[in-house]
Amino acid sequence: TAVNSINFARIVAQCVYYFTAAASLGAGYGRAVNFVVPTGNFGDIFAGEAAARMGLPVERLVIATNVNDILSRALASGNYETGRATPTLSPSMDIQVASNFERALFEASGRDGQWMADAMRGFSQTRRLNIPSLTLGALRTRYLAGRADDTETIATIARVHRECGVIIDPHTAVGVAVAGKLAGQFNGPIVALATAHPAKFSAAVTQAIGKSSELPPHLGD
Numbered sequence: 001t002a003v004n005s006i007n008f009a010r011i012v013a014q015c016v017y018y019f020t021a022a023a024s025l026g027a028g029y030g031r032a033v034n035f036v037v038p039t040g041n042f043g044d045i046f047a048g049e050a051a052a053r054m055g056l057p058v059e060r061l062v063i064a065t066n067v068n069d070i071l072s073r074a075l076a077s078g079n080y081e082t083g084r085a086t087p088t089l090s091p092s093m094d095i096q097v098a099s100n101f102e103r104a105l106f107e108a109s110g111r112d113g114q115w116m117a118d119a120m121r122g123f124s125q126t127r128r129l130n131i132p133s134l135t136l137g138a139l140r141t142r143y144l145a146g147r148a149d150d151t152e153t154i155a156t157i158a159r160v161h162r163e164c165g166v167i168i169d170p171h172t173a174v175g176v177a178v179a180g181k182l183a184g185q186f187n188g189p190i191v192a193l194a195t196a197h198p199a200k201f202s203a204a205v206t207q208a209i210g211k212s213s214e215l216p217p218h219l220g221d
Contacts, residue, residue, distance in 0.1 A: 006041070012047075018052075018058070022057065025191070033058060034189065034191065035060075035061050035193060036064055036190060040093040040098065041095060043099075046100045046103050049107065062143070063075065063144070063145040064174050065146075065148075065178075066093045066094070067150075069147040071145060072146060078131045078133070080129040080131060081128040082097060089153050090170040153174055154173075154207055156173040157169075157205060160173070167209065167213045169196040169201045169213075170205075172195055175193060175194075179192045199215040199216070
């Protein structure tokens, strides 16, 4: 089988990020952690929900999107509706239908399989889904959402490099930018997940800091 973004084996492996980060911050002793995740197909952030359902003390999971913000709009309005994808500096997030969001909807609906099947059948035809109020409320209890455009992405790459000496890729920068915007809404530590290596996105990195990131030796060949 392919270990793609809808294979649950990949989500199981991604749960490890959350446990490792929380353990390093002393979580499990009454200290819940907030995780900000650059989000495209929703698999990585759903791994955070899976970790929370296994008992990890998670305060909030933050959906960080670029201008292709269907997930941010859905959480705000209750309307999960596709549009046209806009190319950005964070291309892995340039999507409209987030396949793994179906898993979050299933959990938020109280695992109502019949509703889920009917809802996805209707969505496949109309490209729109009105999320019921109880399901939307359950989603909002677990998730926050925010977005950052390309200008904010470049500015964040530059700021992190200037202040920390660390080079981040544009997807990670979207998450860091959103974390900054929403910081006042969190209790406890905030962890922003890095989801790609900056060497893969040399044009954006060079635009931000005037140089590209070197490819790691183990990937140089």
